[in-house]
Amino acid sequence: MTNGTxxxxxxxxxxxxxxxxxxxxxxxxxxxxxPLLPGDDLDDPELSQAEAADLVESGFTAMIDATPIGLxxxxxxxxxxxxxxxxxxxxxxxxxxxxxxxxGHPMHTVSVAKRTALFRRDLTEAMPISDDVTHPTERAVGxxxxxxxxxxxxxxxxxxxxxGFERSTLEAAGEVHRETxxxxxxxxxxxxxxxxxxxxxxxxxxxxxxxMLAHADRLLDPGLHVELIARGAYxxxxxxxxxxxxxxxxxxxxxxAVLAAGGTRIVxxxxxxxxxxxxAYGGMPGLAYLGRRYLPRLExxxxxxxxxxxxxxxxxxLLTWAx
Numbered sequence: 001m002t003n004g005t006x007x008x009x010x011x012x013x014x015x016x017x018x019x020x021x022x023x024x025x026x027x028x029x030x031x032x033x034x035p036l037l038p039g040d041d042l043d044d045p046e047l048s049q050a051e052a053a054d055l056v057e058s059g060f061t062a063m064i065d066a067t068p069i070g071l072x073x074x075x076x077x078x079x080x081x082x083x084x085x086x087x088x089x090x091x092x093x094x095x096x097x098x099x100x101x102x103x104g105h106p107m108h109t110v111s112v113a114k115r116t117a118l119f120r121r122d123l124t125e126a127m128p129i130s131d132d133v134t135h136p137t138e139r140a141v142g143x144x145x146x147x148x149x150x151x152x153x154x155x156x157x158x159x160x161x162x163x164g165f166e167r168s169t170l171e172a173a174g175e176v177h178r179e180t181x182x183x184x185x186x187x188x189x190x191x192x193x194x195x196x197x198x199x200x201x202x203x204x205x206x207x208x209x210x211x212m213l214a215h216a217d218r219l220l221d222p223g224l225h226v227e228l229i230a231r232g233a234y235x236x237x238x239x240x241x242x243x244x245x246x247x248x249x250x251x252x253x254x255x256x257a258v259l260a261a262g263g264t265r266i267v268x269x270x271x272x273x274x275x276x277x278x279x280a281y282g283g284m285p286g287l288a289y290l291g292r293r294y295l296p297r298l299e300x301x302x303x304x305x306x307x308x309x310x311x312x313x314x315x316x317x318l319l320t321w322a323x
Contacts, residue, residue, distance in 0.1 A: 005180065005181070005321045006181060006321055006322050007320060007321070007322060008320065008321060009021060009090065009151060009316075009319045009320055009321070010090065010123070010149055010150070010151030010182070010321060011082070011088050011089055011090055011091075011151060012065075012075065012078050012079040012082050012089045012090075012091050012142060012148050012149070012151075013079060013082055013083060013088075013089075013142055013144070013146070014146060016088065018316040018317075018319070018320045019316070021061075021062055021088065021312065021315060021316050021319070022060075022061035022062055022088075022312060023059055023060050023061050023062065023291075023311040023312055024060065024061070024062040024063060024064070024088075024267075024311060024312065024315035024316075024319075025055065025060045025062070025063040025064070025268070025269050025270065025287070025290060026063070026064045026212065026236060026238075026267040026268060026269045026315055026318070027064055027066050027185075027214055027236055027238040027269025027270065027271045028055070028063045028064065028065060028066065028269060028270060028271065028272060028273075028287060029042055029065060029066055029067045029271070029272070029273045030042065030048045030051075030052060030065050030067075030074075030077075030078050030081060030089070031043060031048060031065075031067055031072050031073060031074045031077065031078065032067045032071055032072050032273055032274070033071055033072030034071050034072070034096075034100050035100065035102050036099060036100055037273075037274050040274040040275050040276050041072065041274075041275060042072070042273070042274065042275055042278065042281070043072060043074075044281070045074065045077045045080070045081070047278070047280040047281050048077070048081060048278075048280070049080075049081045049084060049085060050280040051278045051279065051280040051281070051286065051287050052081050052082075052085045052087050052287070053084075053085040054279065054280070054286060054287055054288045055087065055287040055288055055291070056085050056086060056087050057288065058287070058288035058290070058291030058292050059291040059292075059295070060087070060290075060291055061086075061087065061088060062087065062088035062089070062090070062315070063087060063088075063089055063090070063269075064089075064090045064092070064152060064185070064269070064319075065078055065089050065090065065091045065092060066092050066152075066154055066185060066214070066269075066271070067091075067092060067154075068092050068093060068094040068095050068096050068154040068155075068156075069093060069094065069095050069107070069118060069122075069131050069133065070095065070096075070100070070101060070105070070107055070131050070133065071096060071100060071131075072131075073091070073092075073127065073131055075091055075127040075128075075129070075140035075148040075150075076129060076140040076141060076142065076148060078091055078148070079140070079141075079142035079143060079148045080142070080143050082142075083142070083143045083144075084143075090150075090151040090152055090319055091127065091148070091149075091150045091151060091152070092150055092151075092152050092153070092154035092185070093118070093119045093122035093123055093127070093150040093152070093153055093154070094119060094152075094153045094154035094155050094169065094173060094185075095107060095115065095154075095155065095156075095169040096154065096155075096156040096187060097155075097156030097157055097158055097163075097166055097187055097189075098158065098163045098165040098166055099158065100156070101165070106132075106133050106134045107133060107165075108165065110133055110168075111168070112168045112171050112172050112175075113172075114133075115168060115169060115172035116172040116175045116176055118133065118172075119153055119172055119173065119176040120176050120179065120180075122149065122150040123149060123150050123151070123153070123176065123180055123182050124149065124180065125139075125147065125149070126139035126140060126141075126147035126148060126149060127139075127140045127147075127148050127149060127150055128140060150182075151182065151183075151319065151321075152182060152183050152184070152185055152319065153173045153176060153177060153182055153183070153184045153185070154184075154185045154186075154187070155169045155170055155173050155184065155185070155186045155187070156169075156186060156187035156188075157170075157186065157187070157188065157189070157193060157197055158189055159189035159190065159192055159193075160189075160192045160193050161193065162193065162196065162197065162200065167200070170186075170197075170200055170201060170204055171204055173201075173204070173206065174201060174203075174204025174205045174206050175204075175205070177204075177205065177206050177210065178205045178206075180321060181210075181321040181322050182321055183210050183211070183212065183318055183319055183320075183321070184201065184206055184210055184211050184212070185211075185212045185214055185236070186201075186211060186212070186213055186214060187214045187215060188213055188214060188215050188216065188218075189215070189218075190215070190218040190219050191213070191215065191216045191217075191218055191219035191221070191224065191225075192219070194213055194216070194224070194228055194233075195227070195228070195231075197213070198211065198228070198231055198233060207232060208228075208231045208232035208233045209232035209233070209234075210318075211232075211233050211234065212233070212234040212235075212236050212267060212318055213228060213233050213234070213235050213236060214236040214238060214269075214271070215236060215238060215239070215271070216228070216235035216236055216237065217235070217236075217237040217238065217239045217246075217251055217254060218239055218245055220246060220250055220251075220253075220254050222254060222257040222258050222261060222263075225254070225258045225263055226258060226261045226262065226263040229258070229263035229264070229265045229266075230263070232265070233265065234265045234266070234267050234314060234318050235258075235263075235265060235266050235267070236267055236268075236269055237251060237254075237255065237266055237267070237268050237269070238268070238269035238270055238271040239251055239271075240270055240289065240290055240294040241270065241285045241289050241290075241293075241294070248294055248297065249297075252297060252298055252301050252302075255298065255301075255302060256301055256302055259302060259306055264306075264309060264314075265314060266310050266314065267310060267314050267315055267318060268290070268310050268311060269290075270287065270289065270290045270294075272285075272286070272287055272289075295307065295311075
């Protein structure tokens with residue numbers, strides 16, 4: 001175990017006791033710039049801070065910032081926002097699915113060994129101010145002068161596919177996970193290839209119970225979800241307010257059905273992820289939608305104890321560094 005971190009959660013302001021982690025939004029982005037979202041950049045520190053403050057006001061005390069390498073991470077600003085608004089933030093290292101890195105992007109030339117080194121640096125030393133993977137940059141420093149480090153490895157795969165680019169990331173994630181015990185989040189496209197992804201991660205040395213499958217709720221299939229939870233994985237339900245995919249009512253039905261079948265390893269986020277959906281940037285519905293509008297409906301259906309497990313207990317277990 002690197003740096004003696006077993007049994008703690010690594011945040012942008014330092015390591016914390018898991019028992020102190022409160023209600024956690026397990027999938028958001030304070031900053032993100034991607035060619036898949038042209039003109040929808042989250043890149044203004046003051047506006048992102050205002051949105052984070054709104055998240056806190058809505059009842060959340062912690063979040064995962066799921067922006068990985070090369071997509072506009074601003075770790076020093078994330079740490080400053082964390083301190084300013086009283087929000088515990090777990091930042092991400094890793095590399096997203098290949099579609100976020102167009103032809104010619106330097107990440108296409110980065111080997112498994114180099115990816116491993118980048119992930120290890122972010123987790124155990126410091127995240128860089130700039131994500132230029134070809135040239136070393138200054139270390140990100142938080143408001144108290146400490147190095148800003150990531151606490152989670154973010155990966156991604158395509159729709160019923162795992163490209164060579166994505167496989168390289170997963171192999172690097174496995175290597176660094178074995179060294180550190182850091183948890184792994186994987187973006188799925190509509191929950192496809194979930195079993196295949198877990199099989200690959202197991203071969204790379206990552207047990208399913210150390211994995212969060214993001215966007216699992218994009219496929220409303222309680223039977224599949226119970227299977228994945230039975231393998232040990234945590235399922236990220238982050239589709240609230242996405243009526244083009246399914247209604248909030250359908251997501252609540254899914255949650256109730258999975259819980260009734262014994263699948264308790266669910267975590268909750270919103271993955272708002274773009275300027276046109278942040279109130280502070282002039283969009284809607286904003287980060288506070290989850291707490292103000294979705295959670296009351298969910299709690300009315302499944303009860304306060306189940307909501308506490310989803311918001312507090314499960315994130316504590318997922319985010320704790322341990323083998």
